[in-house]
Amino acid sequence: MAAVHPNSFKARKTLKVGARSYTYWSLGAVEKQVGDLSRLPFSLRILMENLVRHEDGTTVKKADIAAFADWVKNGGKSTKEINFRCARVLMQDFTGVPAVVDLAAMRDAMAKLGGDARKINPLVPVDLVIDHSVIVDNFGNSSAFKANVALEYERNLERYQFLRWGQMAFDNFRVVPPGTGICHQVNLEFLSQVVFQQKNGKETVLYPDTLVGTDSHTTMVNGLAVLGWGVGGIEAEAAMLGQPQPMVIPEVIGFKLTGKLKEGATATDLVLTVTQMLRKKGVVNKFVEFYGEGLEDLPLANRATIANMAPEYGATCGFFPIDGITLGYLKTTNRGTAAKIVEAYAKKQGLWRSKKSPEPVFTDTLHLDLADVVPSLAGPKRPQDRVPLDEASQQFKANMEKEFERKDDGKRIKCDGAGYDLGHGDVVIAAITSCTNTSNPYVMLGAGLIARNAAKLGLKAKPWVKTSLAPGSQVVTEYLEASGLQKDLDKIGYNLVGYGCTSCIGNSGPLPDPVTKAISDGDLVVCAVLSGNRNFEGRVNPLTRANYLASPMLVVVYALAGSMKIDITKDPIATGKNGKPVYLKDIWPSNAELQKLVDKYVTAKAFKKRYSDVFKGDKFWRSIKTKPTLTYAWDDNSTYVRNPPYFDGMGKVP
Template sequence: MSIPDTRQTLSLGERHYRFYSLRRAEEALGDISRLPRSLKVLLENQLRGLDAGTATADDLRALVDWQHQGGHSDHEIAFRPARVLMQDFTGVPGVADLAAMRDAFTALGGDASRVNPLSPVDLVIDHSVMVDHYASEDAFRANVRTEMQRNHERYAFLRWGQSAFDNFRVVPPGTGICHQVNLEYLGRSVWTEERDGELWACPDTLVGTDSHTTMINGLGILGWGVGGIEAEAAMLGQPVSMLIPEVVGVKLSGALREGITATDLVLTVTELLRRHGVVGKFVEFYGDGLAALPLADRATLANMAPEYGATCGFFPVDEETLRYLRLSGRSDEQVALVEAYCKEQGLWRHPGDEPVFTATLSLDLGDVEASLAGPKRPQDRVALGEVKSRFDELMALNLTPAADAVGELEAEGGQPAPGAEGAAQVNVGDRSFTLNHGAVVIAAITSCTNTSNPGVMLAAGLLAQKALARGLRRQPWVKTSLAPGSKVVTDYLRATGLDQSLDQLGFNLVGYGCTTCIGNSGPLDAPIERAIRDADLTVASVLSGNRNFEGRVHPAVKTNWLASPPLVVAFALSGRIDIDLAQEPLGQDPDGQPVFLRDIWPSPDEVAQALQQVDTDMFRREYAAVFDGDADWQAIEVAAGDTYTWPDSSYIRRPPFFDGMQAKPDAPADIEQARILALLGDSVTTDHISPAGAIKADSPAGRYLQAQGIEPSDFNSYGSRRGNHEVMMRGTFANIRIRNEMLANVEGGETRHYPSGEQLSIYDAAMRYQQDHVDLVVIAGKEYGTGSSRDWAAKGTRLLGVKAVIAESFERIHRSNLLGMGVLPLEFIDSDRHRLKLTGEERISLKGLDQLQPQQRLTLTLTRPDGQEEEVAARCRIDTGNELTYYRHGGILHYVLRRMLQDG
C-alpha cells in the first residue's frame, strides 16, 4: 500500500503553515473519524515518520486497523515527541549522563560537541526547595536562601549544561513546578518549527522525566513520563519505541455538585480506573460532561494518570482549551492556529462524539462525593465521613504502641500525658499540648495536582477567611505550608486578599516547587518528632498532593492522606485525622458554639466571584522573564568547555556507566546460579526502591556522607544527591518502610546474605556478592515499580549487580527503565513467590540470553538449598525489537553512543 503525499498548507492571515494532513491520509487508509483523538495524534506522528525514515505504511495501517480489532494491537511503532521536559531531581543525573557520554565519546575518538540534544529540552528546577521554615512572613526567603546554599554545586552544574548544550533551557529555582509551568507557559497544543525556510505545524507532544508530565494532557497535548534514561535518548534523537496502546474511554456526564472539588473527582477516577486496570494503557476522557469541566479540572485529572496507572489521561481540544490558552497569555495567533489546525485534522471535540475504545467506563459527575485517599496509596479513596472509622480500623490492626513505649518518653520537650497510653505532653517554646494518636502534624497545600487549579486554591483561601471570621485557628502541633506551582497563584491570592487569611492560619508561602509531596516536608519541631518516636504515635499528614506512599512525606509520619486544598486547611484547624468532618465540629467559636465544616465551606458563587480576579496580565507578567532567575542564580559562576571538569563534589560525580565501554557490545551473559538480593511483595514503589526523602545517619548512604566529612544536618535529601552515584546506589532499596520477606518482622533496606546467613544492609550484601563474582536477582509481586518515573531505581539496581528482576507484574515506566539500564525484566507465568515457597536461599539460573526475543517465554532453573532443581516459567518483558536492541547494548544510552560513532 502506498501513501499519497499528505503535505498540505494551512493559511491564517499572512501566515502559512505546512502540515501533514490526516484527511489526505484517510483517502488511502480508510475512515478514521472514530479513532480516539490520542491515537490520531500518534497517526499524525507516523505520517511525519514516513519522511523521517522512522515509520512505514504498515505502521499507519496498524493504527487504523486498531479500531477494527477491538482496540487491540501487537504492532510496534516509533514515537518521536516534539520536545522533552525535565525537573531537576531527574535532570541533574540526566545532564551528568550526557556529560559522561561526551567523555566516553571523546575517549572513543568522537567529537564531544556532537553529544547534544536534538530536540528542545526544558529543565525546571522545582524539586529542591524544602520546608525548613514555615508559618512566618520570612519563610519563603529563608527557604530559598537555604536551597541556594545546599544546592550550589548542582546549580552550577546545570548552568554549565545550559551553556554547553544546544536546545537546552533551564527555568531557575523559585519559579514554579515543571508541570504547572508547562501548562501555563511552555505547552502550545499545536507545535511549530521552521525547516528549510518553511513553517511547519504538528500536534504538541512531549515526554518528561517526571511521571506527572501527563498533566499537560488536559491541554490536548499528548505526553507522558518516562525515565531519565529514555528521555536522554529522546533528546538525542532516538524515538520512543512502543506498542500501539489500548485506549480506555471514560465517558463523563452531568456536573459536580455544590461543595465537590476537582480533587474529589480525581480521587474517585483514580479508584475507578485502578479497579478496572489501565496500566500501560491510554485513558481518554470524552462525553458531554466535559463541557462542565474547566481546563484546570481537566489538568487535575490528567495529572494523576500515574496514580490510576495509565500512560496518559488525554482530553481533546475544544472551546475550553482555547479559553484557557487566552487566559494564560498565549498569543491570538497561537490560539487561532490551535483552533484551525485541530478542526482541520479531526482533533477537535464535538458534542455527542463516540470514538471507538478498547473499553469504556462511565461516570456521572453528580455522583462524586467529598473524599480523601489514604493512608498510603492514592487509589485508596475514603469518603470524608468515613475517614475517622478508617483510621480507627488501622489502629485496631496492631498499629498502637507497645504498652511500655509511653513510659520511655523521657526526651527533652516530651513526657507521657497523665493517665494516657499513646499520648505525650509536648512543650514547644511557650506552647504546651498533648499529642495523641491521629494527630495531624503536617498540613500542606503542595504539588502540581492541585496548585495549578485556581478553583480549589481560592476555595482554600475562602475557607481560611471564613474560619478566621468564626474565631478558629490552626492547632499548634500542625506544620502548615503553602507551596504553589507558579507565581501566578500568589498573584491571584493577593488580588483577592485571601493570602492574608491563609497567612494568619500558618499557610504562608514556603516556596514555589514540589515540597511535601516529594518528601521535602522538612523537619518537624524537635520535641514533636521526639514525642512521636518515643511514644510510638501513629500520626498523620494531610496534603493536597498525589503521592502518599509509605515513608515518603516524613519518616515519622505513618499515615498520609491526600485531600483538596480546602480540606487541608480544615484538618489543620481540627488537628486530627480521627474526626468525622461531616458530623463533628472543627472547633468552637469564641461564644462556645460549635463550628462545622459546612458552616465555613465556600459557596460556588463565592468561588466564582474570586475566580474573576484571575486575569491574563498575571500570566504574562510572571512568565515575561521566566528563564532569568534572581540575583543569586545569575551570580553563579559558569564553567566553560564542551566537556565537564568534574570537581571533588558530594553532589556531582562522573557516572560510571560508560567506564571501559567498547565500540561494539559483548553478547548478554547468561545468569548463573544467581542469589536473591531481595524478596519483595506487591505494590513496591520506586520510592521503596530509590527514596527521595531524608537520608538516615546510620544508613549506608549516611555513613558514606559522614566519611566525606559531611554532618547529618547537611545531608540534604536523596533526590538532591542524584548526581552522585555513590550516594544513590547506597540508597537503593533503603526506604525505611520496605519489607524484605527474607527477614521476619524487619522494616528497612536489610537482607540475608548467603551462604553466610548474616543479616546485612542490601548495599553491603550486594558489595560482598560483587567481590565474590555472584550474579544477583530481585524477586517481587504485583505492580512492581509503581510511582514516580525514578531512573535511579533502575540505575541503582544495576550498580548493585542485579542482572534481572522477576516480578508478577511491572508498572510501565520502571519496566522500561530497567531494560534501558541493561537489567532484564521478567514476569512469572502461572506462578509467584508464594507458590514457589521462596525463602531467599534459592539460586536462579537462566540460559540463552544471547538468543533472547521480545515477549519470549523462558524457563528459569530454580535450585533449592538441598540441591534440588525446579523449572519455572517466565516471560521476557522486553516488549519490542528496539527495546531488545537497547538491552543487548547494555542500555539505551550505550546504544545511542555507538550509533553516533557509526554515523561518523
C-alpha cells in the same frame, strides 16, 4: 543524511491561518487510502500523525500508519509495534541531571578527539525545571520562604552551578531556575504549545505538541490535549538525542463523563474517584481518553488534575481532546496567538472535539456521572483507597487496629515546653503541596476563602500542625495576593514556604522537636493531610504513619481541626473567638463565590507578569559563578557531579 520522506499518502499539505501559510501532514489524506478514521480516539490520531510525519520507509513504514485503521476494525486492539518520536523532553533537577552529565561528557570526548564540541546538543528541545530540591525547614512565619530558599542554594550549589553552565552552554536546552514552580505546572501554564511550530528553512511545520518526561506526573499536560507521559532516564536521553520510542499501538479505555459536580465537590474529589475506578478496572500500559457531555463544563484546571494522577490509576496517560475549553485556557494563560493556530489546525486535522463529534471506538469503557462525586480523602496508605469525607473519622478509628495494630485508649502525650499534648490520630502535617492541585485556581482560591472565613472567627491551625503552602507556580501567589487571600492564609499559619514539590516527595522537613519526641515516647499513630498524589507510609515523613490525600481546601480544614478522629462533616472543627463551636458549613465557600474570584483574578495579565522573564531566575541563581565555556570544568574532588568514564580510551574509529 536524513532519509527522503516517501509521502506515501500524499499527506503533505498547506494550511493558511490569517495571513500566514503553514505546512502540515494531513490525516484526511491518509483516511482517503485506509478508510474511515472518524471514530479513531483523539489520542491515537496524534500518534498516527506522528508516524505520517516521520515516515521514512525504515523506522516508520506505510503499513505502520495503515495499522490504525485496523485498530478501529478490530475493536480497539492491535499487535503492531510502532516508533513514536516526541516533539520535546521535560526534565526535573533530580532525574534530569544524569542526562545533562552525559551531554557534558560527550562534549569532552568530542573535544579530546579533535572534533567540534559545539555539535553536541539535544536534537529535540529539552526543558529542565528545578523543583525537587526545596525543603520545608521553615514554616508558619513571614520569613519562611526566604529562609528555605537560602538553605536550598546552600545545599545544592554544586548541582545548580552545573545546570546553570548547561543553560548557557547547550542549544535546544533551557533551564527554569529554582523558585519558579513545579515542572508540571510550568509545563501546563507556559511551556506547552498544544500545536508545535517548527521552522524548517523558509517553511513552518505544524504538528501536535507531544513529550516524554523524567517524572511520572508528566501526564498532567494531557489535560491540555498534549500527549505525553513519564519515562526512565535512559529513554528520555534517547528521545533527547532523536531516537524513537518503540511501543505497540495501545489499547484505549474510554472514560465517559456526564452531568456536573455538585455544590461542594472539588476536582480533588473527582480525581480520587476516577483513580479508584480505574485502579479497579486495570489500565496498565493503556491510554485512557475522556469523553462525553461532562467535558462541556469541566474547567481545564480540573482536567489537568485528573490527567496528573494517571500514574496512580495505572495508565500511560489520561487524555482530554482539544475543544473550546482548551482554547479558553490558552487565552487565559497569555497564549492567545497560539490559540488561533491550535483551533485552525485541530479543526483541519479532525483533532477538534465538539458535541457533534462521533463517539470514538474504544477498547473498553467506563462511565461516571459527575453528580455522584462526593467530598473525599484517600488513605491512609494508598492513593486508590478513597474514603468519603463523612466516613473518614470512623475509617481511621477502625484502621488503628486493622492497619496499625494499635488500640486507641485515648492517651495524650505532653509535648515538652510546648503547652499542648499529642495523641493518636492527630494531624501533625497539613501541606498544600504537589503538582496535582496547587495551580488549580478553584481549590487554591477555595483554600484562601476558607482561611478568610476561619480568620474572621478567630481560628488558627492547631499548634502541633506543621503547615505549608508551596504553590505550583508564581501565578498562584499573584492571584492569592491580588485577591487579598494570602494575608488570610498567613493569619492562620499558611505562609509561603517555596515553589516546588516539597512534602509530596518527602521534603516536608523535620517536625518540631516537642512533636517528634511525643510521637516517639507514645509510639503514636499521627497523620499527614496533603494535597498530593501519593501517600505511601514513610514517603511524606517518617513519623506520619497515616497519610491522607485531600484538596487544598480540606487540608486547611484539617489543620484547623487538628485530628483525623473528628468527623468534620458534623462535629465542631474548633471553637471561635466568641466561644461558639465552628462547623464546616461556617467556613466552606460556595461554588459561585469561587467562580467569581477565578473570573476576576486569574487573568492573562497575571500569567504574562510571572512568566515574562522565566529563565532569568532570582538573584541567587544569577549570582552563581559559572562561565559559558564549551566544555564543563569538572571538579575532581566532587562526589556528585563527575565526568563519567564511558568515553575513556575511545578513538576516532570504533
